[in-house]
Amino acid sequence: MNKSIVFKSLNKIGIALTALTAIGFATTNSASAATVTTLLQDDFNSENNGVGTLNYYDFSYWKVASGSVDLIGNGFFDFLPGNGLYVDMDGTTDKAGTLQSKTPFNFQAGDTVNLSFQLAGNQRYDTSDSVTVSLGDLFSETFLLPGSQGFTNFTRSFTVANATNATLDFKGIGGDDVGLLLDNVTLTKSVPEPGLIMGLLAFGATSLRKRKQQQSAINA
Structure with missing residues (x-):
């Protein structure tokens, strides 16, 4: 398989995992926060x-x-x-x-x-x-x-x-x-303290944006 295709696939998986991680953190902490x-x-x-x-x-x-x-x-x-x-x-x-x-x-x-x-x-x-x-x-x-x-x-x-x-x-x-x-x-x-949850979601959004920028640079 072409290395570029493999890298793109892995990058997409990474984006999905980052999103799920951010959501998971927010959900887990919603009760304790x-x-x-x-x-x-x-x-x-x-x-x-x-x-x-x-x-x-x-x-x-x-x-x-x-x-x-x-x-x-x-x-x-x-x-x-x-x-x-x-x-x-x-x-x-x-x-x-x-x-x-x-x-x-x-x-x-x-x-x-x-x-x-x-x-x-x-x-x-x-x-x-x-x-x-x-x-x-x-x-x-x-x-x-x-x-x-x-x-x-x-x-x-x-x-x-x-x-x-x-x-x-x-x-x-x-x-x-x-x-x-x-x-x-x-x-x-x-x-409930929404500040912590929003912070976690913002962290996840920032990570997603960085990964998308990396992907765009690779595709360019």
Whole structure:
């Protein structure tokens, strides 16, 4: 085979590989090239100087938007020892409470939201209780747990379609002074960084242009 033809064929293969490499880098890095921001993280252990109390309202990151909740644990009505302080979502006023984040969070289209928390049954009666967890219009789900269920991890992830502001709410349902127990809440968002991806694509385009220039010089 003519050497010139072989060289041209290899050069075309090189151009294709360069393009695929650039695209591959961009695809691989699209997930990792993101800024992860922790919007809220709370295990309740620092509340009230680490001491439980009934009908607690002075949370660092939350307001009790309705009803009441109890701050328990650390030896005070400690139904699940070893978990520090946690929240009984049905306080001691015959009306379940709603915890609402004091800060509304800003989300942009394309943000990936990750929400995790722990819920447990009331640990006192053989009855089920429920809590509705919501993040504005972005997310809402009701969780129903039997009284004997220990702390269970729940994780939800979703992508924001339209820019919005939203508070995180945990709404206890009931009114018998016995509710689900809440602990270890974490809310984060991941914002894509298009700069790195565009840089990789630009690198690939530059490499392609150089190879085409080399090919043109050979064909001349």
